[in-house]
Amino acid sequence: MRVAQARRFVISDHPLPWLLPLVAILLVFTVYPLIYNIWLSFHEFVPRRRALEFVGTENWVQLWNDTRFWQSLVITFTYFAIALAFELVLGMAIALLLDSDGFGFGFLRGVLTMTLVIPPAIVGMMYLLMEDPQFGVISYLLQSIGLLNPNNPILATASTALAGVLVAEIWQWTPFMVLIFLAGLRALPPEPYEAAMIDGASSFQIFRRITLPMMSKVIAIAVLVRGIDLFRVFDYVFVMTSGGPGASTYSLSLYAWQQTFSFVKWGYGATLSLVTLVIILVIANLFIRIAKVKW
Amino acid sequence: MNGSFSTRMLRTIAAWVVVAVFFFPIYYWTSVAFKHGNDIFNRPPKLFAFTPTFDNFQKVFGISLGSGGITVTPGGGNFYMAPRVWDSIVIATLSTVLAVAIATVAAYALSRMNFRGRHSFVGWVLSTRMMPPVAVAVPMFFIYKNFGLIDTYTGMVLIHALMNLPLAVLLMKSFFDDIPSEIDESAIVDGASRFMIFRRIVLPMAKGGIAATAVLCFIFSWTEFLFALTLTTTSLKTVPVVSSTFVTSIGTAWGNMAALGAASIIPAFIFILLVQKHLVRGLTMGSLKQ
Numbered sequence: 111m112r113v114a115q116a117r118r119f120v121i122s123d124h125p126l127p128w129l130l131p132l133v134a135i136l137l138v139f140t141v142y143p144l145i146y147n148i149w150l151s152f153h154e155f156v157p158r159r160r161a162l163e164f165v166g167t168e169n170w171v172q173l174w175n176d177t178r179f180w181q182s183l184v185i186t187f188t189y190f191a192i193a194l195a196f197e198l199v200l201g202m203a204i205a206l207l208l209d210s211d212g213f214g215f216g217f218l219r220g221v222l223t224m225t226l227v228i229p230p231a232i233v234g235m236m237y238l239l240m241e242d243p244q245f246g247v248i249s250y251l252l253q254s255i256g257l258l259n260p261n262n263p264i265l266a267t268a269s270t271a272l273a274g275v276l277v278a279e280i281w282q283w284t285p286f287m288v289l290i291f292l293a294g295l296r297a298l299p300p301e302p303y304e305a306a307m308i309d310g311a312s313s314f315q316i317f318r319r320i321t322l323p324m325m326s327k328v329i330a331i332a333v334l335v336r337g338i339d340l341f342r343v344f345d346y347v348f349v350m351t352s353g354g355p356g357a358s359t360y361s362l363s364l365y366a367w368q369q370t371f372s373f374v375k376w377g378y379g380a381t382l383s384l385v386t387l388v389i390i391l392v393i394a395n396l397f398i399r400i401a402k403v404k405w
Numbered sequence: 406m407n408g409s410f411s412t413r414m415l416r417t418i419a420a421w422v423v424v425a426v427f428f429f430p431i432y433y434w435t436s437v438a439f440k441h442g443n444d445i446f447n448r449p450p451k452l453f454a455f456t457p458t459f460d461n462f463q464k465v466f467g468i469s470l471g472s473g474g475i476t477v478t479p480g481g482g483n484f485y486m487a488p489r490v491w492d493s494i495v496i497a498t499l500s501t502v503l504a505v506a507i508a509t510v511a512a513y514a515l516s517r518m519n520f521r522g523r524h525s526f527v528g529w530v531l532s533t534r535m536m537p538p539v540a541v542a543v544p545m546f547f548i549y550k551n552f553g554l555i556d557t558y559t560g561m562v563l564i565h566a567l568m569n570l571p572l573a574v575l576l577m578k579s580f581f582d583d584i585p586s587e588i589d590e591s592a593i594v595d596g597a598s599r600f601m602i603f604r605r606i607v608l609p610m611a612k613g614g615i616a617a618t619a620v621l622c623f624i625f626s627w628t629e630f631l632f633a634l635t636l637t638t639t640s641l642k643t644v645p646v647v648s649s650t651f652v653t654s655i656g657t658a659w660g661n662m663a664a665l666g667a668a669s670i671i672p673a674f675i676f677i678l679l680v681q682k683h684l685v686r687g688l689t690m691g692s693l694k695q
Contacts, residue, residue: 123599128514129526131507132574139567140533143544150544207420212413218424220678224431226688227673229628229645232666236434239659247433247450254449281430286688293685293693331692342537345630349649363539363631370543371635383540390535405527405575405692 144387150380157374169381179382182360189272189279189361190340196280197336198329201287206317208288209295219292222285230282234349237278241265248277265351268358275346275359287332294328295321330401334394341390362386431670438462438663445659461664466490484661486647490669493643495558496633497626500565504622505615507566508573513603515574516581517589527575534571534690541567542635549636556641564632569622572690576621579691580614581607617683620676627673644669 151169153162173179208219225233240248243263252258264274302320311319322329344363347353353360353368363386370379397403436452437445444455462468465486515527545564546555554560584607592602608615633643642650644665651662677684686694 123518125514125518125520125523128518129511132511132530132570135507135563135567135570136530136533139541139545139564140536142548143536143541146544146547147540204423207416207423210416210420212417214417215420218420220681221424221428223677223681223684224670224674225427227624227628227677228431228666228670229630229648231628231630231645232648232669235648235651235662235666236430239437239657239663240430240433245446245448245450247452250449281427285427289685290689290693297694328693331689335689338535342539344539345645348630348634363537366539366543367631367635371546376543376547380543383537383543386537387535387540390537391532394535395532403692405531405690 147380147384147387150377151384152377154377155374162376165377169377172378173381173385178357178360178365179385181357182362182365185272185358185360186341186343186362189276189343190337193276193279193283193340194333194337196276197284197287198333200280200284201332202291204284204288205291205295209292219289222288225282225285226289228282230345231349233278233282234275234346237274237281237346238265238350241274241277266355268355271351271355271359275350278346278350279340279343283336286336290328290332291325294325298324326401327403330397330403334397334401334403337397338390338394341393342386362389434663435667437659438667440660442660461660462668465661465664466668484651484658486644486661486665489642489644489647490665492558492641493627493669496561496565496643497623499558499562500569500626501619501622503562503566504569504573505577505619508570508577508618509608509611509615510603512574512577512581513607515578517586527578530571530574531690538568538631542632545632546635554636556637556639558641560636561633561641561643564636565626565629568629568632569625572625572687573618573622575690575692576618576687577611577614577691579686579694580611580618583614584610613680614683617680617687620680621687624673624677627669 150162152164152166154165154169155161156163204222208215208222228236237248240246241264243249243260243266249258249264252264253260258264262270264270298321302324303316306316306320342363343361344367347359347361347364348367351359353364362382366379366382366386368379369375369382373379433450433452436455438461439457439459440451440455441458441460444451447455459468464484467485467487515523541564549555549560554563588606588610589602592606593599597605627643628645629643630645630649633646634649637643637646648662648666651658651665680687
């Protein structure tokens with residue numbers, strides 16, 4: 111009898127048995143870390159006693175007064191904005207260029223997807239080699255056309271290090287935008303274009319007045335998906351610069367990670383990662399509301 | 406778009422040039438994998454004129470190409486990486502299986518059953534995708550330490566499965582949404598249970614979607630860095646993490662690293678070409694269809 115009842119419950123229309131494994135694993139791996147981080151942010155590891163001690167709001171006060179934190183916030187936003195702008199504009203331009211059924215275009219689109227399957231950490235190493243001041247191919251190119259002083263290695267100079275990292279980022283993820291925009295372009299209805307041609311609109315007018323508005327949903331989703339990842343950038347900066355020189359490439363994620371694992375500031379690291387989380391959640395949810403993105 | 410022959414020509418040339426620029430770093434990296442040390446450190450950088458060598462691959466994978474064909478000699482050397490490749494394959498495969506299994510079941514319910522709070526539930530799943538890995542890795546490090554999960558397949562499989570779950574759920578939901586629910590309804594009328602419909606009708610129809618979801622989960626696990634860096638120390642390491650450790654006291658072993666990197670791209674690239682039809686839907690977590 112019991113078995114039959116249980117069986118009926120399992121196969122019934124109730125969503126619970128279907129959702130239970132998902133809810134269980136998400137609770138363990140997201141809600142628990144969240145609570146633990148909040149708890150940890152009011153504690154700090156004391157090396158002398160090799161134990162966590164309650165420190166009240168000390169970590170939060172420290173955060174407020176920590177110039178490194180504010181600096182890393184600025185760097186993260188800068189990285190986010192520059193990368194997103196480049197990836198959107200380049201992505202759209204290349205998508206428009208590749209939106210053709212001509213011979214070889216399918217092959218070219220396939221080649222572009224290659225950048226997406228390389229681990230970002232390995233991309234970081236690739237660009238580390240190519241930006242090496244002595245034998246790096248990018249450095250050599252820039253030096254020989256006089257754009258780069260041989261005494262200022264790209265990644266070891268505070269003013270150019272972030273740009274050096276951004277090159278890797280933009281190279282890897284522009285094709286991501288290209289693929290998404292291409293799918294969007296291919297799904298556009300032909301009628302508005304035909305009408306515009308008859309009216310004699312220029313190709314820029316067509317792009318501005320027809321393509322862009324009709325692509326707004328696609329663009330919004332590309333911005334959301336990429337934006338989330340951009341804001342938590344870690345791999346490139348960890349591999350290429352470790353935040354340096356000075357603190358010129360510290361992203362929030364890297365700063366939080368280093369505080370925890372390099373400097374054994376568990377409480378402060380948790381505080382930093384909590385702040386990163388809150389910023390992403392707030393911005394992303396605002397964006398979802400404003401851009402009316404639906405899943 | 407129509408156009409004159411010359412504009413079409415111009416467009417084709419521009420397209421090839423742009424893609425060549427994007428392909429160049431991959432070519433260059435692969436060429437480094439086939440270079441002797443002194444060719445790597447040459448200035449100006451040698452792009453084409455170098456004597457190819459398999460030394461790097463031999464060091465990294467224990468595979469050599471001699472007069473007697475391909476010989477495999479496992480083991481030895483600081484840069485012997487075949488076990489690390491195996492670690493990556495095991496973690497990526499098992500975490501993919503786990504994520505896809507849990508996600509498929511949940512996505513079916515989210516696609517077919519009407520219940521209160523369904524919309525906010527989907528929103529919650531999406532918001533877990535926004536968590537910065539560092540905010541999960543820090544607490545997980547302490548939990549894993551307590552439970553002895555550091556350096557274990559179990560630990561890495563669980564964390565990578567978790568990381569891929571939001572993507573897998575939303576993506577599978579979009580594939581299930583494509584299958585008309587009239588099919589389910591007529592089967593219910595015929596007396597089939599929900600589970601039977603799921604297993605016998607909906608799952609076979611969503612085969613392509615499951616494959617696409619699995620490939621993306623595999624690649625995201627294959628390329629993941631922060632969790633693998635944080636939750637492993639010595640005995641277990643994935644390819645991206647181990648690649649960043651090729652920096653030695655006498656310089657960076659660029660050739661060996663490039664050999665490992667170049668070889669690790671190929672399987673992932675073949676995989677993604679197989680599901681190219683669903684790639685955009687996957688990259689946007691099911692919100693855009695091709």
